Amino acid sequence: MVNLTIDGKQVTVPKTYTIYEAARDAGIEIPVLCYAKKLLPFGACRVCLVEVEQMKGRLIPSCTTPVTEGMVVTTTSEEIRKVRRTVLEFLLVNHVVECPVCDKGGECELQELTYDYEVVTNRFKGEKFHYETDEKNPFIERNMNRCVLCGRCVRVCDEIVAHGSYSFVERGFETKIATAFDRGLSCEFCGQCVSLCPVGALLPRPFKFKARPWQLKEVDTxxxxxxxxxxxxxxxxxxxxxxxxxxxxxxxxxxxxxxxxxxxxxxxxxxxxLTRPLVRKGGELVETSWDEALEAVANGLKDEKGAGILTGARLTNEELLLLKRLAQAAGVKNLDHSGGSHRVLTEGVASVLGNAASTGTFPQVETADVILSI
Ligand code: SF4
Ligand code: SF4
Ligand code: SF4
Ligand code: FES
Structure with a gap:
């Protein structure tokens, strides 16, 4: 473990931590743009600059600098604010600011930082980009005029998805994120790059102009x-x-x-x-109440010899368990679903490990001592 001081607060963290991670765990917020928890440190944007007493004379990026014993860090001061504001001015030099029609508006990290740091004017002048928007696929819109070159998309596609669809090309002002031969995106369309893009450069096309983020109700399932x-x-x-x-x-x-x-x-x-229950009457399916529909099902199950319940694999484990209980209560012995072909595998795993499913989460794979892959 390493002991350091951040904004006057004594902090003890693992020696693998960066200053940013140490501050985050201590409840001290440092702004970031290119940093993403699941990606390796990159240090592209310089928004996270802080002052370290032992490294006086320049500000250093907190997201890439490892903690060292006795470090004294200051994360907020008038000078730090001024430098971060300048960094944002640089980022906005060529950014096409079109927040009113950008689907990222309201949850855009650049928009939030620009507001927080009150970047109302820009001392630097530069050309705006005029790249054609990539809409060649039905899922992801790529508008590189809004890109801040944070590299999150490049890294997630490389480090996590292992597809390597993107790369930085050209240099200096001309630098941009491109696909192979600049031909447009052709990949697995998992959308991980869309999820991590801090701005409106990568957007889910099916969602375009559907809602502002604050209008959405979020439901976990x-x-x-x-x-x-x-x-x-x-x-x-x-x-x-x-x-x-x-x-x-x-x-x-x-x-x-x-x-x-x-x-x-x-x-x-x-x-x-189907959103309403239907029963067959005189050969026709007609809408009915849940009570009548369930009664019809119960009677049908009682009458039919060798009745069975078949379902698709879209149900959760909990729903399948409820279905199993229903089958037991109704005396139905035949219950199956389209994932049944995996039964031999799951039964084998259960007999060896005592658990028919994976015993860990995906991120735990990275830190596991032993991985049994079937
Ligand atoms: S990416 Fe962000 S700052 Fe740029 S236009 Fe969209 S909402 Fe505005
Ligand atoms: S959608 Fe997935 S595979 Fe395609 S570029 Fe993005 S991260 Fe890579
Ligand atoms: S497209 Fe988005 S994630 Fe990729 S570098 Fe540009 S701003 Fe970052
Ligand atoms: S967040 Fe640290 S350099 Fe971008």
Missing amino acids: VCGYCGNGCTHTLGIKDNQVQTIRFNDKNGVNDGNLCIRGRFGYSYVNSDQR
Whole structure:
């Protein structure tokens, strides 16, 4: 462990920590833009500059500087504010500020910092970018005129997704994030880069102009597409699922989703979904009450010899358990779902480990001593 002082507060943290992480754990907020908890330190934006007594004469980036014993750190002062404001002015030199029509408005980290640091004018003048927006795919809009070159998209696609879709190209003012041969995005469309982009440079296309962030009600649920059980946070407006929100606070998936979980939610809003119970009367399906429908099901199960219940794999474990109890109560012996083909595997794992599913979360894989992969 390492002892240091941050803004007059004594702090003891693991020696692997950076100044930013030590401050965060001590409840001291340092602004960041290129830093992301799940990515390796990068140090691209310089928004997180702080003063260290032992390194006088210059401000240093807190997100990349490791803590050392006896360090004395100051995170806020008039000089630090002035330098951070200058950094923001640099970032805004070529940024096309179009917050009123940018879907990121209201949760844009650049917008928030610009407001917090009162960057009302810019002493530096520069050309704005005029890149064509990449809309060649149905999922992700790439508007590089809004990019702040934080590199989060490059790093998440490289470090977490292992797809390597993006890279920095060109130099100096011309630097930009590009795909291979600048041909437009062609990848797994997992949306991790969209989730981590701090500004409106990468946006989910199906969500465009649907709602402002503050209009969305967030509801946590579990993705029903496969047995991984990733946490899903729905963004709901007008009783419709408008988008899937980034959530790395709970669940096994650390905010990571695949294309189905990230973009495959619109079926929930389909007007062809059954939302009212139906019973067959005179050969026709007609709307009815839940009581009548359940009675019809119960009678049907009693009457039919060898009745069975078949379901899809979109149900959660809890829902499947309830279905099993219902089958038991109704005396139905045949219960199956389309994930049944994995039964041999899960039964084998259960007999060896005592648990039919994974015993850890995805991030725990990184720190596990032993990994059993089947
Ligand atoms: S990326 Fe942020 S600052 Fe830029 S236009 Fe969009 S909301 Fe405004
Ligand atoms: S959607 Fe996923 S695979 Fe595609 S560029 Fe973004 S992070 Fe990489
Ligand atoms: S596209 Fe977004 S995440 Fe990628 S470098 Fe630009 S601002 Fe950062
Ligand atoms: S957050 Fe530290 S340099 Fe960007």
